[in-house]
Amino acid sequence: MIKDLEAKLGSRIITPDHEAYDEKRKVWNGAIDRKPYAIVVCDTEEDVAAAVKLATEKNLNIAIRGGGHHVAGTAVCDDGLMIDLSEMRKVEVDPEKKIAFVEGGATLADIDKATQNFELATPTGTVSETGVAGLALSGGMGYLRGKYGLTCDNIVGAHVVTSKGELLEVSETQHSDLFWAIRGGGGNFGIVTKFMFQLHKVGPAVLALDVMYDYKDAKAILLQAQEYLKQAPDEVSFNITAAELPPVPFLPEALHHKKVVMLTGMYAGEPEQGEKVIEQLRQMAEPLADHTGIIPYVELQSKLDAMVPDSVPVYGTSLYFKELDEKTIDAVLGKIDSAPAPTALVQLWALGGQMNKIPVDATPFAVRDASFILLVDMMAMGVDEKICEKWVESLYQGLLPYSHNKASYLNGIGLSENVTKTAYAVNYDRLVAVKKNYDPGNVFRFNHNIDPTK
Structure with missing residues (x-):
């Protein structure tokens, strides 16, 4: 199977015998020591889509690494495919529209550095090395929360790779149900390869x-x-x-x-x-x-x-x-x-x-x-x-x-079905409906999971 992966994804595949394997599988929390079957270091959205298709074809579990900062170590799984977005960190700013276009592997520092060039910012967290993807998908609290809300409140669009390996553009007018779900519903519905964030006048x-x-x-x-x-x-x-x-x-x-x-x-x-x-x-x-x-x-x-x-x-x-x-x-x-x-x-x-x-x-x-x-x-x-x-x-x-x-x-907090349901409260059933539509097989489940079968 490794040869199949290498044939389709080439040098982007890191296997257990690779010199970079142990470093690449590390996450922020030192209590996590999981060993994926292979790691795909993605450079483009096409890499991400190809990795998802191959993982589902080979029946491999999928974990998605953005910044790797969640206390539960959700960025890495045992024996599955770790899809690593940490090289996808580009941030582009449209100062006129006050929008930041942010790749899924960017850190908070990447965003702040780019947006502060225009004396703009979007609400994020309080530790600059955190990856924005996990933070934004499940909320995102920082020092701008009182004035401008949560990170998820400031998502105005996104590119999402679905469980079928399709790349969708989502917004209030495109796949609006999915757009609603990713603004706080976690990584349950796909891999966000690019975010569009609303910016506000802040600083320098x-x-x-x-x-x-x-x-x-x-x-x-x-x-x-x-x-x-x-x-x-x-x-x-x-x-x-x-x-x-x-x-x-x-x-x-x-x-x-x-x-x-x-x-x-x-x-x-x-x-x-x-x-x-x-x-x-x-x-x-x-x-x-x-x-x-x-x-x-x-x-x-x-x-x-x-x-x-x-x-x-x-x-x-x-x-x-x-x-x-x-x-x-x-x-x-x-x-x-x-x-x-x-x-x-x-x-x-x-x-x-x-x-x-x-x-x-x-x-x-x-x-x-x-x-x-x-x-x-x-x-x-x-x-x-x-x-x-x-x-x-x-x-x-x-x-x-x-x-x-x-x-x-x-x-x-660590992973728990009860914790997940309690957090989403009145919104949980609506999230299940979106999950059934975009990920009925629960491909994306290494997270605070919304199980489409329950």
């Missing part, structure tokens, strides 16, 4: 919030953050992170191993006007450090990269909350305090503004009324992976009763 310099508080003030800060959010303008998006600082040379020795609460975020408007608006976020307790200031947007977008290093085993989970009342805050802080290692990264992102003004059925992304999202990444560094995995599951189960509709953000 923005007001970036960056305050560090002592962890002992965490409860007071979270209570104040809930109140602040009720009157916050759409221009403000902020994240609250609890972590123990590592003993690294660029930090003062007094902060080594210090548990802290960090507030990071952005004012998506005129920086000078934003200083007064975010002042309260900088005065919620006595700061240990405050590096808030006006910086390049591209710098802000890569500021958190160091917090999520490559090749480290990671176990993650996610839940939404309607409100951070005292009981919920006590439960969250209790779980943080029980972490078995200092490498737990626990984030609460404030939600509101434009992302919550979009009707629930406008896209598959159904959680449009939560006020906070919890994102947890436990890095297994210096502690047994099983212990980390068990703690993350315990945290999820323990906080589930406090959560909003028991729903999770699919970009930040």
